[in-house]
Amino acid sequence: MVDIGDEAPDFTAPLANGDVETFTLSERLDEAPLVLAFFPAAFTPTCTNEMCAFRDRMAKFEGIDATVYGISVDLPYTLNEFRRRNDLTFGLISDEGRELIDAYGVVDAFSPLDMRVAQRAVFVVDGDGTITYRWVGDDPKQEPDYEAVREAAAETRP
Numbered sequence: 001m002v003d004i005g006d007e008a009p010d011f012t013a014p015l016a017n018g019d020v021e022t023f024t025l026s027e028r029l030d031e032a033p034l035v036l037a038f039f040p041a042a043f044t045p046t047c048t049n050e051m052c053a054f055r056d057r058m059a060k061f062e063g064i065d066a067t068v069y070g071i072s073v074d075l076p077y078t079l080n081e082f083r084r085r086n087d088l089t090f091g092l093i094s095d096e097g098r099e100l101i102d103a104y105g106v107v108d109a110f111s112p113l114d115m116r117v118a119q120r121a122v123f124v125v126d127g128d129g130t131i132t133y134r135w136v137g138d139d140p141k142q143e144p145d146y147e148a149v150r151e152a153a154a155e156t157r158p
Helices: 045-056 058-062 076-085 099-103 146-156
Strands: 012-016 020-024 034-038 067-072 091-094 121-125 131-136
Touching: 012 076, 020 076, 034 045, 045 058, 045 067, 058 067, 058 146, 076 091, 121 146, 131 146
Parallel strands: 034 067, 067 091
Antiparallel strands: 012 020, 012 091, 034 121, 121 131
């Protein structure tokens, strides 16, 4: 699993932002600090609560010029519908091939091998591509400490 001080694994994946675009981490470092919030699956109660909590706290993230992205193994079209139904104002990255959960080391140990999903995890990436904050939930229903994430992102700003 990647840790604080490590270089964030670069990736290219579909970005659901109302449309479907390509997202490459190394090309988005100018949006740093980047908050990458991994969640198991769209439309589940806990994941919906978590992403809506990020939505409701967006003003605090925008106030420090941080950019939030949710990441799950759902298809980009599913993520766009999830965004629409929950009025999410940030993009969701599709890890349908499960490369990101492998690269970041956040595969949920309790998910069946053929349905691997992400653990709840949050990483903050600075403008140099370095991970400056890491949180990984031990309990599938555990949500991150959003204020701690915001503080870590604020400390990362240049």
